[in-house]
Every structure is written in C-alpha cells, then in structure tokens.
Amino acid sequence: MAEFSLTINGKKQSLDLDPDTPLLWVLRDHLKLVGTKYGCGIAQCGACTVHFNGSAVRSCQLPVSSAAGNEITTIEGLSENGDHPVQKAWLEHDVPQCGYCQAGQIMSASALLNRNPNPSDSEIENAMNGNICRCGTYTRIKAAIKTASDSQLA
Amino acid sequence: MTKVKTGIGRRSFIKSVSIAGGGLIIGFNWMACKKATEEGGKEMAMQMPDEWFELNGYLKIGDNGVVTIYSPNPEIGQNVKTSMPMIVAEELDVDWNNVIVEQAPLNTDIFTRQLAGGSQSIRQGWESLRTAGATARQMLLTAAANQWEVPVSELSVENGIIKHANSENSMGYGEIAKAAAQVEVPEEVELKDNDSFKIIGTSRKNVDAKKIVTGQPLYGIDVDKEGMLIAMMVQPPAFGMQLKTMNAEKIKEMPGIVDVFTIDTYPEDMEKEWSDVTAFSKLAVIVGESTWQVMKAKKALEIEWELKPDLVEQIQILEKSAAMEDTSGLESSKLHASLMAEIGSKKAEVVRKDGDPEKAFKNAARVIERSYTCPFLAHNCMEPMNFYANVSGGKAELLGPIQTPEYAEKSVNKRLGLALEDIDVQMTRMGGGFGRRLYGNFLVEAAVISDKLGKPVKLIYTREDDMSNGVYRPAYHVAYRAALDGNNKLTALHVNAGGIPESPLFANRFPAGAIDNYLAESWTLESNISVGAFRAPRSNFIAGAEQSFLDELAEEMGQDPIQFRLDMLKRAETDPVGENNDYDAARYAGVLELVRDKSGWSNGSSSLSRGVSAYYCHNSYVAQILDMSVKNNQPLIDKVTCAVDCGIVVNPDAAKNMVEGGTIDGIGHALYSEITFEDGVPQQHNFDTYRLIRHSEAPKKIDVHFVENGIDPTGLGEPPFPPIMGALANALYKATGQRFYDQPYINQLNGKQTELKT
Structure with missing residues (x-):
C-alpha cells in the first residue's frame, strides 16, 4: 500500500492503495465514480476510457501509480451539466441502446475532437475503433461526432 | 374505439382493496418498500408533487399533474423503458413532458410476463398497457364529472387537462387525482382508434439517455x-x-x-x-x-x-453417435465438425413432408446440394x-x-x-x-x-469468466437439396438441419408452403457445452443459410433473386402447399417489394456488389439489401437498406436505432465471431481473440423503412438480426465470385480453414 495523490475531474484527493491498482477500480470502487465501465480488463473494448491529460486512455490498464500527478477526467467530469457538445450530440441522435459502452465512446469521441476538431470519416473510424458496442450503434455514433464537430466549429 | 375488459387493472385494484380492508394500505406495497432506484431522466427538471395518488399498478399521479409510469419489463437496450410507458401515456392522454418513468420491480400480482425475450414485450404488453392508461383516464374523467355534477360524456381531455365544453370548466389531472383514486375501477373501457394516437408513432427520446451520457449509476x-x-x-x-x-x-x-x-x-x-x-x-x-x-x-x-x-456417460454418447475411436469427452471443434458432417448427411427425424419429394428427386434433371455451418457464439453483453x-x-x-x-x-x-x-x-x-x-x-x-x-x-464475472461460462449460441449445420426438372423449374426442396445440442429447423416457415414436394428433417447431437437462447435463436443461423441457398438456386435457374422469392410467395399466398404454414405470404412479399423499390434494385445502377435476403421471425418481416466491395480480402460495407413490417411502430426513431443495431450485430457475428474448443477449453476468452465488429467495419449507411399497415405491433429486437447474414453472404459472392457457406465468413476471405468444416 502507498499514498497517491490524484487529480480527478479537477479535484485533488489522496488515496492509500496498492500501486498496481488500475485506475478503473480506483474510480469505481474507491471514488464511487461508476460512469467509467469495466468491459474487458485488457484495453480491448474501450468501455473504461478516460482522459489522461486530455488524451483518451484505457483506465483498466493504467496503474494508479502512473495516474498520480496527472489530470484525469472521467465521464462525470466531462461537463458540469451534461452539456458538452459530444453529450448534446449524443442526446440529439438518441445514440444509446443498452448504453453500457457509451461513456467510453463519448470519452474517445471528445478526446478526438480535442485534438482534431474536424475529423474525416476515416479519422473518426480510426479513433473509435478501440470502442466496441455490441448493440451496434456505430452509425449513430459517427453521426453524433459529426454533429458535435459542426457545433464546435460553428 | 375499441372496448376492452379491464382485467389487469382490476386485479391490481382488487388486491389493494382487499388488503386495505385489513387495515393496511399496502396494495402497492412494492412501491412502499421501493428503494431509491433509478428514475427516468426527466424528473430532475420537474417539480415533484407533495402527494402521489395510485390509480393502478402501472401509474400514479401527483397533485401537480406529474405522472409516474412504471415500465414493467426488463430493459436490455431494446428501449421498452421508453416505449412501454409511451403506450400507457397515450391512452391516459397525458403530456409526455409531464411523465416520469420508473423501472417496476418484479410483481406478478400486477404485471404479466415481466420478461425480456422473444421480442414479445410490446406485442404481449400492448393491450394491458393501453388498458392501464385508459382505465386511469376513465377514473379521472368520472371523478371530474362527479365534482362538476355533469355527465362524463360531456367531458373531453387533452394533455392531462379535463374540459367541460358547456361550462368552460377545466382542471388538470393533478387536481382530481385524489378523488379519482376513490372511484370504482370501470369494468370496461374504450381504447383509442389508431388515427387519434398522439404519442404512439411519434419519436420520443430514451428516458435514461441523460443519465447514460453523464455516467450516472444505472447498471x-x-x-x-x-x-x-x-x-x-x-x-x-x-x-x-x-x-x-x-x-x-x-x-x-x-x-x-x-x-x-x-x-x-x-x-x-x-x-x-x-x-x-x-x-x-x-x-x-x-x-x-x-x-x-x-x-x-x-x-x-x-x-x-x-x-x-458423469463424463463417462457423455463419452459413450459421443462414441456411439460417431463411432469415433478416440473421443476424450473433452470436446473439440474438430470433433464437432466431423460429427455434424457425418450425421448431417444421414436420414433424420422427418418433421414435415409435403407431396412426394423422393419421387421428385428421383425424376430430377438436376439436383443442387449445399451445406452450411456456424460456430458456437458467446453473447458478450458489454456489461459482464x-x-x-x-x-x-x-x-x-x-x-x-x-x-x-x-x-x-x-x-x-x-x-x-x-x-x-x-x-x-x-x-x-x-x-x-x-x-x-x-x-x-x-x-x-x-x-x-x-x-x-x-x-x-x-x-x-470477469470478461474471461463471462466468455467461458457457456450458455452459448449452439453450433448448427444444415444441408439443402433442390430438385430441378428439365425446364429448370424447382420441383422439390429437402432441408436436413441439426446442431449441438439443438436443431435450427423451422419446418413450417417459408419456403414450406411454396413448393409442391418438400421434406424437412431434424437431428441433434448431445454435448456437455451449455447453450442458451441468443438473439433470434435458431433463426440466427437458418435464415442466413436458407437465404444463401435460395440465392444460389435463383442464379442456377437464371432468375432475379427477388422475383424468384416473390413468385414463390405468390404461390404460397394463392395456392399454399400443406398445412400450418407459419407466415403471412403477402406481408413477406411486402417487405421484399419495399426494399426492392427503396434500394433501386431494379435499375441495376449500383457499382457495388449487392445481396438480398428476407426472413420472418418473432411475428415480424424484414428484408435487407446489402451493398459492399472487397478490397485486399477485406469486406467494406457501404450501405444496407432495410424494410421492416412489425405492425404499428411505437417509437419510430428508436425503432430505427434497433434495426440499425440488429443489422450491424448480424453482419458482425456472421463475419467475425466464433467460439472454438480444444479439449473442452474455449479458445477465445476475451476481445483480443474473440472478434466483435468494430466501428471501421460497420456499414457506412443504413436506411430503414417501415411498412405502415396499422396492425398491432409485433417483435423488433430480434427480426433484423438473422436475415442480414444471408444478404451479406450473397453480396460477398457477388464481390468475390465465391459462395460463403461457413460462418464466420472472414475465415474464407483470409484463406483460413473454418474449424467447423471437415
């Protein structure tokens, strides 16, 4: 066990944990931020995607020791009132079916738009290829990303 | 208007009265004991009432007119948590913006069939949901009429506001809800005509959407x-x-x-x-x-x-059925393949026989025979x-x-x-x-x-636990034989279908009923691998196989694949063969004609490779046309056009979402997914080895068209899933010149031997 200082959604907090504890379980078990989902545990499905200094990472593969001292944003911290352009676009297109993977999809999409405000179809596909949706909402996700992109550029 | 008995509403009311008679008002005790569970997404912006009045087990009305509707069935992503309350709200005549939705817990006293399966939630809930709304509406109107001392027949209601035309009196549901709760439940209520629907048939957003996109606890x-x-x-x-x-x-x-x-x-x-x-x-x-x-x-x-x-017994079963010398009882996909190929080529249990298929095959100028397989699949819900x-x-x-x-x-x-x-x-x-x-x-x-x-x-469960726990989609095998006469006319069809451990055969579905001489046989093989229902059970294989075979037949006979099917369906409609045909040939043809017209099939202008398929399951009809190309052995799917007949569509945009998803899910499983075994061990444990379709592999565009016929709603969660596998196989043939008989198709594209093929 060791003491780690984490900045999650702009809030600093200290936790006493095994250094190898993945950020995913720190968020879910210890900080009760359950919007970040467990899907595979091996960085293959993207359900656990969070922002690490603004970039999309899989929190199931990020030990708390590496997360410490960096800016972490989860779905709960993406916007104050659920009104991030990507969230708004998701609501407009009524994207979710079961909804379980959607937080991870939204975090990947918002990280993409952070670095590339006007992505092409293939850039969207490349950025989103690590996020699996068994319900098959892919075409709506792509449409929502384009809407969010348009609204940010407008 | 349709008059219906209020059986379900009464039952919950009677329970409340009888228990209230005992001194406790706990007729809706499940509400009283309800924990702080997940409510709908809208209530955050809504003023909560000081007091609620329960009119029946499906709904309660607040003193300020806010209505809570309980969604009885489990929500698995099919969106019933939105569409079931929409049906109640329609008959209640309430403003949807004033509705909060809550998931009802299990309560067999109030609700029937609280189950998510067989695409039956809306179909089987249709009348009870409408009756619950209409009963409450009637009670509210009766209470208002009593207060104003006017006949109920002089009242009208819109968006939760009751009006009396002659006196210009009006009041909201909230004002009369307390009195309405005391009104005796009517024995009979009138349901609306379809053409007066204001909520049903209009697109309403997922009631949990805000919570989903902000990561609130729901699961x-x-x-x-x-x-x-x-x-x-x-x-x-x-x-x-x-x-x-x-x-x-x-x-x-x-x-x-x-x-x-x-x-x-x-x-x-x-x-x-x-x-x-x-x-x-x-x-x-x-x-x-x-x-x-x-x-x-x-x-x-x-x-x-x-x-x-108990494996000893298992080994004996396997040995006897296959005369294998070296079966360990720890099963392997190679063993499954040899067993299925061997048994699938033998006579099996005859499930249906029309005409004289033996004679027709004996007299045939040509016999076309093909067999198809698919592997076990894991469900892989994203939430383990x-x-x-x-x-x-x-x-x-x-x-x-x-x-x-x-x-x-x-x-x-x-x-x-x-x-x-x-x-x-x-x-x-x-x-x-x-x-x-x-x-x-x-x-x-x-x-x-x-x-x-x-x-x-x-x-x-970890993902590895989840994927290795069994309850898989079974592995299936089907062999089709068609007899053609000297004029290249189809005279007989023979289907011999089986699987581990169940058969995928639906003997009474199309093309049964459309062919004079028809033989359907079925077989099964036991296994210690556990299986269960998987989106559109059995249909999820046999549809693709059958629709691939019909495509190949049409080509052999020199016919357009859609016209070939339409001609067979015309025969089934006007002069059906045999008994118990389990489909409506006219509705079947309807979706094929719609998809043909919407996709521009007849003008032949598409530069892409196209495949068509149509199937009936879960009381609904779906036809799909898939446009694709193959580059460097990689499939690129441009567009899918879908035509769906599921009767009345309650929530059109959400229904489109479901069809889009079912289509992508079907393409993904047919192309990429399989669980294989060595010595009883599943060889795929996580998404690094088990492939689910990903963003870049999904169709670029999916067009969805619904048949508008006003028929009571039928299934939608499952029907778009099975047929697309056939459309995909048929388009792959056009793109590559090769027929695809074994799922997942990607193995053949990659030149890899499919485990289930000997």
Missing part, C-alpha cells in the same frame, strides 16, 4: 450498498471438468480478502427452472473488500481440476454478468440485470428455501441481454454466496 455492476463485499468465482477451465482441491487457506491471507470457499449452486436434488442453465454448478468463490484485491487473489488461487464423473444479493434474516434482496426476474425468484425460492414473498427482485438497466440474462445462474450464485456469508455481496 447492476454500478450497485453500491452499505457493507457490500465483492465476490468473484473461478470456474473449471474446460467443459467436462470440475474442481478437486484448492489452496484456499493461503489465499485468505491476501490483503482485503474476507473469505474463500466453494459453492454448489444447483445441488443434484434441486428442482431447476428452465432458466437455471450452467455447466459449472460447483465453483470456487473469493470474497473481498475491493474488486482489484479479489482479482489478484483469483489469479493466485491454485486449483486442481478433475474430469466430471453480475448481481447484488443480500440474504439475511430469512429474506433476500436481489438487485441487478436479469431478463427473467420471475424465474430467478423461483430458483432462489427452491435453492434457499425462502418464501417467494420474502424474495425481492429488482431490475437495473442492463448492459445488453441478447438472451444471456435469461439464464440467471449468476443471480443464484450471488444469492448462495450471500447466504453463506450472511452479508451483502456483489458478484462480478
């Missing part, structure tokens, strides 16, 4: 309760094995670990429900304070496994199996994702000997179902673990 895996421990299980690595010994004591010393023990979920003498499916009844269990600590302990646990004693259980003091609190709460309650009743009324089952929103959560072994396991500990626990 079973998100459940967090005071004193709750985390439990995980270790199952045998192979089907056919069981636990012998383990180093439990050493593991108990690990940090955060509370206990390590074994459970027997389903003892041999327990009478099981149909939903109690598992190949692994005896499990090692680790309980601890946090998930990661339990995961680490799980990895450190050393277990010695042994062959199951999990459940919260708190069993103590003779009561059980169960909370989590389950498609069959009623059967799960019965299982816990039998397993733990608790009375049904002491078992409280509540459903969370589910991160996918697809049939997997019809089988509540994980719920029973959680209950047994909590009972053993005397503490609340949340059982969580």
Whole structure:
C-alpha cells in the first residue's frame, strides 16, 4: 500500500492503495465514480476510457501509480451539466441502446475532437475503433461526432 | 374505439382493496418498500408533487399533474423503458413532458410476463398497457364529472387537462387525482382508434439517455450498498471438468480478502427452472473488500481440476453417435465438425413432408446440394454478468440485470428455501441481454454466496469468466437439396438441419408452403457445452443459410433473386402447399417489394456488389439489401437498406436505432465471431481473440423503412438480426465470385480453414 495523490475531474484527493491498482477500480470502487465501465480488463473494448491529460486512455490498464500527478477526467467530469457538445450530440441522435459502452465512446469521441476538431470519416473510424458496442450503434455514433464537430466549429 | 375488459387493472385494484380492508394500505406495497432506484431522466427538471395518488399498478399521479409510469419489463437496450410507458401515456392522454418513468420491480400480482425475450414485450404488453392508461383516464374523467355534477360524456381531455365544453370548466389531472383514486375501477373501457394516437408513432427520446451520457449509476455492476463485499468465482477451465482441491487457506491471507470457499449452486436434488442453465454448478468463490484485491487473489488461487464423473456417460454418447475411436469427452471443434458432417448427411427425424419429394428427386434433371455451418457464439453483453444479493434474516434482496426476474425468484425460492414473498427482485438497466440474462445462474450464485456469508455481496464475472461460462449460441449445420426438372423449374426442396445440442429447423416457415414436394428433417447431437437462447435463436443461423441457398438456386435457374422469392410467395399466398404454414405470404412479399423499390434494385445502377435476403421471425418481416466491395480480402460495407413490417411502430426513431443495431450485430457475428474448443477449453476468452465488429467495419449507411399497415405491433429486437447474414453472404459472392457457406465468413476471405468444416 502507498499514498497517491490524484487529480480527478479537477479535484485533488489522496488515496492509500496498492500501486498496481488500475485506475478503473480506483474510480469505481474507491471514488464511487461508476460512469467509467469495466468491459474487458485488457484495453480491448474501450468501455473504461478516460482522459489522461486530455488524451483518451484505457483506465483498466493504467496503474494508479502512473495516474498520480496527472489530470484525469472521467465521464462525470466531462461537463458540469451534461452539456458538452459530444453529450448534446449524443442526446440529439438518441445514440444509446443498452448504453453500457457509451461513456467510453463519448470519452474517445471528445478526446478526438480535442485534438482534431474536424475529423474525416476515416479519422473518426480510426479513433473509435478501440470502442466496441455490441448493440451496434456505430452509425449513430459517427453521426453524433459529426454533429458535435459542426457545433464546435460553428 | 375499441372496448376492452379491464382485467389487469382490476386485479391490481382488487388486491389493494382487499388488503386495505385489513387495515393496511399496502396494495402497492412494492412501491412502499421501493428503494431509491433509478428514475427516468426527466424528473430532475420537474417539480415533484407533495402527494402521489395510485390509480393502478402501472401509474400514479401527483397533485401537480406529474405522472409516474412504471415500465414493467426488463430493459436490455431494446428501449421498452421508453416505449412501454409511451403506450400507457397515450391512452391516459397525458403530456409526455409531464411523465416520469420508473423501472417496476418484479410483481406478478400486477404485471404479466415481466420478461425480456422473444421480442414479445410490446406485442404481449400492448393491450394491458393501453388498458392501464385508459382505465386511469376513465377514473379521472368520472371523478371530474362527479365534482362538476355533469355527465362524463360531456367531458373531453387533452394533455392531462379535463374540459367541460358547456361550462368552460377545466382542471388538470393533478387536481382530481385524489378523488379519482376513490372511484370504482370501470369494468370496461374504450381504447383509442389508431388515427387519434398522439404519442404512439411519434419519436420520443430514451428516458435514461441523460443519465447514460453523464455516467450516472444505472447498471447492476454500478450497485453500491452499505457493507457490500465483492465476490468473484473461478470456474473449471474446460467443459467436462470440475474442481478437486484448492489452496484456499493461503489465499485468505491476501490483503482485503474476507473469505474463500466453494459453492454448489444447483445441488443434484434441486428442482431447476428452465432458466437455471450452467455447466459449472460447483465453483470456487473469493470474497473481498475491493474488486482489484479479489482479482489478484483469483489469479493466485491454485486449483486442481478433475474430469466430471458423469463424463463417462457423455463419452459413450459421443462414441456411439460417431463411432469415433478416440473421443476424450473433452470436446473439440474438430470433433464437432466431423460429427455434424457425418450425421448431417444421414436420414433424420422427418418433421414435415409435403407431396412426394423422393419421387421428385428421383425424376430430377438436376439436383443442387449445399451445406452450411456456424460456430458456437458467446453473447458478450458489454456489461459482464453480475448481481447484488443480500440474504439475511430469512429474506433476500436481489438487485441487478436479469431478463427473467420471475424465474430467478423461483430458483432462489427452491435453492434457499425462502418464501417467494420474502424474495425481492429488482431490475437495473442492463448492459445488453441478447438472451444471456435469461439464464440467471449468476443471480443464484450471488444469492448462495450471500447466504453463506450472511452479508451483502456483489458478484462480478470477469470478461474471461463471462466468455467461458457457456450458455452459448449452439453450433448448427444444415444441408439443402433442390430438385430441378428439365425446364429448370424447382420441383422439390429437402432441408436436413441439426446442431449441438439443438436443431435450427423451422419446418413450417417459408419456403414450406411454396413448393409442391418438400421434406424437412431434424437431428441433434448431445454435448456437455451449455447453450442458451441468443438473439433470434435458431433463426440466427437458418435464415442466413436458407437465404444463401435460395440465392444460389435463383442464379442456377437464371432468375432475379427477388422475383424468384416473390413468385414463390405468390404461390404460397394463392395456392399454399400443406398445412400450418407459419407466415403471412403477402406481408413477406411486402417487405421484399419495399426494399426492392427503396434500394433501386431494379435499375441495376449500383457499382457495388449487392445481396438480398428476407426472413420472418418473432411475428415480424424484414428484408435487407446489402451493398459492399472487397478490397485486399477485406469486406467494406457501404450501405444496407432495410424494410421492416412489425405492425404499428411505437417509437419510430428508436425503432430505427434497433434495426440499425440488429443489422450491424448480424453482419458482425456472421463475419467475425466464433467460439472454438480444444479439449473442452474455449479458445477465445476475451476481445483480443474473440472478434466483435468494430466501428471501421460497420456499414457506412443504413436506411430503414417501415411498412405502415396499422396492425398491432409485433417483435423488433430480434427480426433484423438473422436475415442480414444471408444478404451479406450473397453480396460477398457477388464481390468475390465465391459462395460463403461457413460462418464466420472472414475465415474464407483470409484463406483460413473454418474449424467447423471437415
């Protein structure tokens, strides 16, 4: 066990944990931020995607020791009132079916738009290829990303 | 208007009266004992009433006119949590913006068929949901008429406001709800005509959408309760094995670990429900304070496994059926392939026979014969199996994702000997179902673990557990034979279908009824690999195989594949062959004509490779045309056009979403997914080896068109899934010149031998 200082959604907090504890379980078990989902545990499905200094990472593969001292944003911290352009676009297109993977999809999409405000179809596909949706909402996700992109550029 | 008896509304009311007569107003005790569960997304912006009035088990009205509607059926992503309350709200005549939706817990006194399966929620709930809304509306109108001392017939209502035309009196539902709750439940109520629907047939957003996109707790895996421990299980690595010994004591010393023990979920003498499916009844269990600590302990646990004693019998079955000399009983896909090919070429049980197929084949100028296979599949709900259980003091609190709460309650009743009324089952929103959560072994396991500990626990499967736990889509095999005469006319069709351990045959579906001489045979092979329903069971294979074969036949006969099907359907409509034909030929043809017209099929202008398919299942008809190309052996799917006849569409945009998703899901499984076995061990354990379709592989565009016919609604969650596999195979043929007979098709594109083909 060791003491780690984490900045999650702009809030600093200290936790006493095994250094190898993945950020995913720190968020879910210890900080009760359950919007970040467990899907595979091996960085293959993207359900656990969070922002690490603004970039999309899989929190199931990020030990708390590496997360410490960096800016972490989860779905709960993406916007104050659920009104991030990507969230708004998701609501407009009524994207979710079961909804379980959607937080991870939204975090990947918002990280993409952070670095590339006007992505092409293939850039969207490349950025989103690590996020699996068994319900098959892919075409709506792509449409929502384009809407969010348009609204940010407008 | 249609008059209906208010049987369901009355039953819940009668219960309330009878218990109220005993001095307690707990007719809706499930509401009173309701914990702070997940409400709809809209109420945050809504002013909450000071007092609620329950008019029947489906709804309550607040003194300010806000209405809570309980969605009875489990929500697995099919969007019933929005569409079922829409149906109630329609007949209640309330403003949808004033409606809060809550997931109802299991209550068999009030609700019928609280089950997510068979695409039946809307179809079977249609009348009771409408009746519940109409009954409450009638009670509100009666109470208003009493207050104003005017006849009910002079009142009208719109958006929850009651008006009296002659006096210009008006009032909101909230003002009269208290009085309405005292009104006797009418024995008969009138339902609206379809053309006066204001909510049904209009697109309404998912009531949980805001919570989903902001990451609020909604799912079973998100459940967090005071004193709750985390439990995980270790199952045998192979089907056919069981636990012998383990180093439990050493593991108990690990940090955060509370206990390590074994459970027997389903003892041999327990009478099981149909939903109690598992190949692994005896499990090692680790309980601890946090998930990661339990995961680490799980990895450190050393277990010695042994062959199951009943495997001896299993081996005999396998040996007898295949005359194999070296079957270990730990099954492999190679063994399955040889068994299916051998048995699939023999005579089997005749399920249907029309005309004289033997004679027709004997006299045939040409016989075309093809066989098709598909592998086992894991459901892979994105939310792995999990459940919260708190069993103590003779009561059980169960909370989590389950498609069959009623059967799960019965299982816990039998397993733990608790009375049904002491078992409280509540459903969370589910991160996918697809049939997997019809089988509540994980719920029973959680209950047994909590009972053993005397503490609340949340059982969580890892993805590897989830993918290796069985309850798979079965592996299937089908052989088709067609007899053509000297004029290249189809004279007979023979289908011989089977699988491990069930047959995919639907003997009375099309093309039965359209061919003079028809023979359908069925066979099965036993296995110790557990299986279960998987989105559109059986149809999810046979549709693609049949539609591929018809495509090949049409080509052999020099006919357009759509016109070929339409001609057969015309025959089935005007002069059907045989009895018990299980489809409406005109509706079947309707979706084919619609997809043909919407896709521009006839003008032949598409530069891409096109494949068509149509299928009927779950009371609905779907036709699809898929446009694609293949570059460097990689399939690129440009567009899918879908035509769907599921009767009245309650929530059109959400329904489109479902069709889009079912289409992508079907393409993905037919192209990429398989579970294979070596020595009983599933060879895919996680998404690095098990392929699900990804963003870049999905169609660029999906067009969805619904037939508008005003018929009461039928299934939608499953019907778009099976036929697309045929459209895909047929388009792949156009793109490559090769026919695709074995799923997943990607193996053939990659030049890889499919495990299930000998």
